[in-house]
Amino acid sequence: MTDLADLPAWDALKTHAATLRDVTLRTLFAADPDRFARLSFAFGPLLADYSKNRITAETLGLLTELAAARNVESARAAMFAGERINRTENRAVLHTALRNRDPAGVVPVEGADVMPEVRRVRDRLKAFAEKVRSGAWTGATGKAIRHVVNLGIGGSHLGPMAVAAALEDSRRADISLDFVSNPDRAQIEDVLKGLDPAATLFIVASKTFTTVETMANAGAAKDWIVTQLGAGAVTKHFAAISTNTDAAAAFGLSPDAVFPMWDWVGGRYSIWSAIGLPLIIGCGYEACDQLLAGAEAMDRHFETAPLEQNLPVILALIGVWNVDLLGMAATAILPYDHRLRLFPAHIQQMDMESNGKGVTMDGRPVAVDTGPIVFGGGGSDSQHSFFQLLHQGPRVVPCDFIIAARGAANGGGKSRDLLMANALAQTEALMKGRTAAELRGVAAELVPHRVFTGNRPTTTLMLDEVSAYTTGMLIALYEHKVFVQGVIWGVNSFDQWGVELGKELAKSLEPAVTGGPLADKALQGRDSSTAGLVAAYLKAKGSP
Numbered sequence: 001m002t003d004l005a006d007l008p009a010w011d012a013l014k015t016h017a018a019t020l021r022d023v024t025l026r027t028l029f030a031a032d033p034d035r036f037a038r039l040s041f042a043f044g045p046l047l048a049d050y051s052k053n054r055i056t057a058e059t060l061g062l063l064t065e066l067a068a069a070r071n072v073e074s075a076r077a078a079m080f081a082g083e084r085i086n087r088t089e090n091r092a093v094l095h096t097a098l099r100n101r102d103p104a105g106v107v108p109v110e111g112a113d114v115m116p117e118v119r120r121v122r123d124r125l126k127a128f129a130e131k132v133r134s135g136a137w138t139g140a141t142g143k144a145i146r147h148v149v150n151l152g153i154g155g156s157h158l159g160p161m162a163v164a165a166a167l168e169d170s171r172r173a174d175i176s177l178d179f180v181s182n183p184d185r186a187q188i189e190d191v192l193k194g195l196d197p198a199a200t201l202f203i204v205a206s207k208t209f210t211t212v213e214t215m216a217n218a219g220a221a222k223d224w225i226v227t228q229l230g231a232g233a234v235t236k237h238f239a240a241i242s243t244n245t246d247a248a249a250a251f252g253l254s255p256d257a258v259f260p261m262w263d264w265v266g267g268r269y270s271i272w273s274a275i276g277l278p279l280i281i282g283c284g285y286e287a288c289d290q291l292l293a294g295a296e297a298m299d300r301h302f303e304t305a306p307l308e309q310n311l312p313v314i315l316a317l318i319g320v321w322n323v324d325l326l327g328m329a330a331t332a333i334l335p336y337d338h339r340l341r342l343f344p345a346h347i348q349q350m351d352m353e354s355n356g357k358g359v360t361m362d363g364r365p366v367a368v369d370t371g372p373i374v375f376g377g378g379g380s381d382s383q384h385s386f387f388q389l390l391h392q393g394p395r396v397v398p399c400d401f402i403i404a405a406r407g408a409a410n411g412g413g414k415s416r417d418l419l420m421a422n423a424l425a426q427t428e429a430l431m432k433g434r435t436a437a438e439l440r441g442v443a444a445e446l447v448p449h450r451v452f453t454g455n456r457p458t459t460t461l462m463l464d465e466v467s468a469y470t471t472g473m474l475i476a477l478y479e480h481k482v483f484v485q486g487v488i489w490g491v492n493s494f495d496q497w498g499v500e501l502g503k504e505l506a507k508s509l510e511p512a513v514t515g516g517p518l519a520d521k522a523l524q525g526r527d528s529s530t531a532g533l534v535a536a537y538l539k540a541k542g543s544p
Contacts (some may be wrong), residue, residue, distance in 0.1 A: 001360065001490055003336060005367040006319050008514060009066040012435065017325040018060055024429045024455045028056065041311050043301060045464035046473055050312055052431045053318050053457040054326065063317035064308045066488065067282070071193055072307065075487045080265075080303055082109040086494040092264040093494050095479070096299045098272035099472070101291040109264065112379035119257060121274060132201065133172065140233035143198045149191060150278045151217045152205030154265030156241070156449045157181040158349050159475075160205075160278055161343035163271055163291065166231065167470040169278065169408050170287040177282040183216040188508075192221075197228035202238050207261050209244035209251070212503070218251070240344040268350045269479060270399070287468045294472025302480045317458065319481065320488050322398045322457060324368045327529055332390065333376030335402040336423040339466040342403070344376030347478050349369055354482045356498065357491035370489045376400075379423055398418040398457040402474070407467040423460075430456040509534070515543035 004010055029051075039051035039060075064186050068074075078085050082092045097107040106113050131137035135144035136171050147304040150160060164171070170179070178191045202221045206214045218238075225237050234252035241259050242248050248258045259274035272292060280288045300311045304490055322328040331351075333344040355371030376382070380403065403423045407416045433454020462475075463470040486493030512522035512534050519536055519538075523531050538544070 001362055003360075003364075003367040004070070005064070006487065006492060007069050009062065009069040011068060013059075013062050013321070013480065016059060017321075020056070020059070023054070025052060025054060026433075026454065026455075028054075029431075030261050035115070041309075041314065043311055044253055044297060045470050046477075047462040048315065049312075049444075049460040049462070050315065050318055052427055053459060054455065055318060055321065057316075059321065060308070060314070060317070063321060064313075065320055066320075066332055067307050067313060067484070070488050070490070072313065072484055072487050076303065076483075079109075079483070082107055082114070086264075086266075086492060088495045088497070089263075090130070091494070093266070093269075094262075094264040095266070095269035095272055096359050098265065099295040099299065099476075100290055101289070101296055112259060113362050115263070115266075116230065125259060125274055125277055125280055126261075126285045129277065129285060132281050133175070133284070137201075138236065139198045139200070139243065140236045141198045143196070145201045145281075146199040147176045147195045148173055148201050148203065148206060148278050148281050149180060149195070149221065150203045151180050151188075151214050151221060152203075153181040153211060153213045154349065156207075156214070156275050157204035158342075158346045159268065159271035160275060161277070161338075162346040163279055163471060163475075164282065164465055164473075165286055165342045166339045167283045167291070167468055169412050170283040172284070172489050173283060174281050177278055179278075180217050180273070181213065183213040185220060191302055192224055200237060204238060204240040204242070204248075204251075204253075206350065206448070207241070207243055207267075208241065209242040209247035222251070225446070226540055239277065240537055241277060249289075266496075268346075268353055271475070281368055282346075283468075287441070289320050290468035291472040294467075294469035294474075295476035296472075297469075298473045298476035298480065302476075313484050315490070316484035318459070319372070319398075319485055323370075323372050325395075326459075328396050328398055329369065330373040330375065330395070330397045332382075332386075332397050332399040333374065333402070334379040334382055334399055334417050334423075336379035337402070337404045337407065337466050338378065339404075339408065340402060340471075341351070341378045343474075344374075346475070348374040348376070350478060353487065353496050353499070354493040355486050355491055357486075357489075357493075360490040361492055362490075366489060366491065369484070379426070382417070383426065384408070386428070392457065396456050398459070399427075399430065401460045402463070403460065404463045404466045404470075423440040426458055427458045430454065432456050515541075 036049065036051045038057065040047065040049040079093050080096060082094055084090055086093050091110050094107060094114065097118055100107060100115065103113055105116050132145045132330060138144055152456050157179055164177050171437050180188045180191055204218045222234060225233050235254045238253050239257035240248045240253050241261060243260050245258055261270065261273050268313060272295065276288055283299050302310060307313050325354065331345050335341065336341050351374045352371055357370055358366055360366055390399060401423055403420060406412060431454055436451050439447055439450055442450055483493055495498035509522060511518035
């Protein structure tokens with residue numbers, strides 16, 4: 001594959017970027033009264049405004065030519081066709097199949113249609129969740145399940161936890177949902193304090209049933225159930241999402257409560273799979289089906305729309321423009337709706353784990369910067385924490401503002417107006433800034449402190465409301481955006497080898513921090529810092 005930096009389309013963008021270097025967003029808006037209409041995109045209940053980015057129609061044209069030169073359309077087709085585009089792991093990438101709701105839909109992987117098995121698992125999840133919700137599935141003492149605790153980490157934790165918050169208005173009031181990921185016992189013990197063991201169901205979300213952190217928490221949960229209810233109670237108080245049925249059975253789980261995943265579903269893309277079981281139990285199958293429907297609608301748009309009219313493609317290309325042509329290394333995700341407060345953490349993993357790569361598909365060092373540093377938080381709180389850096393820091397950080405025109409049942413009226421005024425004012429302030437000439441009655445020595453350079457790009461995504469459908473659309477939009485950027489940069493967005501080294505070293509270091517006869521051997525060859533920190537830890541806990 002030709003290096004990105006060697007393409008004529010890339011050279012054209014670099015030349016174009018130089019012509020815009022001294023052009024401000026104020027100037028661009030003043031020159032084009034219809035800029036918003038030209039540089040915004042409506043798709044169903046979603047409106048995307050990217051007019052406050054430092055782009056022109058010519059920029060988008062050149063970026064589209066780049067997408068064509070990088071064969072985005074053929075890469076997109078290969079993904080939907082079930083080809084093994086995750087080449088370093090020799091896997092297809094088919095999270096889109098999990099939200100394919102067409103009863104006659106066919107998604108082949110090397111000639112075998114995966115949809116019959118997807119539908120079978122979907123039906124099993126629906127049936128199991130209904131048993132729990134109706135009280136037909138009870139705990140060991142006959143009590144109905146009223147507490148569901150998800151034990152996972154990474155994609156099996158961040159995704160469902162974020163969606164649970166988004167679907168709060170669909171939640172059953174008499175079924176609590178908790179999410180535990182940290183192997184620090186403090187987290188699970190804090191959760192268990194308020195629960196009735198006889199009415200608690202744990203869901204162990206681990207594809208291999210060997211994930212260290214998840215299994216540590218599963219062991220703690222099992223000890224709690226056995227202590228409170230006896231060893232025979234385990235089968236009624238645990239379910240699992242795993243392909244390792246033997247290990248699940250050895251743990252004590254009923255086959256009826258073990259649900260599979262497939263190797264073509266990556267963890268950060270797994271919310272659409274059985275990983276969504278706690279959501280189906282807590283929010284009901286209808287709400288989760290609407291989540292799939294919203295994502296499916298975005299899939300069909302992404303799959304069929306031409307590049308220049310394709311929302312995920314447009315936003316992906318603007319992201320590449322900001323990162324590589326304008327030198328902006330970070331992106332902030334800022335939802336101004338309480339229901340989406342956990343969304344930034346999910347997108348952070350999706351983006352940074354997917355495109356935080358230093359080599360291309362063919363193993364060569366990347367020629368340009370790849371994935372941005374993604375961070376964020378609830379917009380209102382963030383205004384009073386890190387927005388200072390966004391407005392006046394020397395590093396420019398593009399921002400995605402996510403807003404909803406209508407709020408939850410009690411989140412409308414004046415409170416929604418106040419929220420919208422704040423969000424839109426921030427995008428205006430980041431775009432315009434404030435010049436020294438616009439300051440009035442300010443002491444001369446304070447003027448430099450109160451000037452804002454502005455010219456800081458933002459994209460605003462406005463939903464009609466935060467619903468299951470729009471949440472599904474929004475997540476799928478970011479998934480496809482990340483995929484397109486990976487294609488442009490020439491990296492594999494679907495592996496995560498960078499996560500593995502730390503896991504391997506932790507396993508080899510565990511005997512050292514545990515102490516005992518194997519500690520010295522585990523420390524052999526370690527650097528002095530690691531060895532010194534282990535020694536300090538052992539001393540603090542009173543081990544020799």
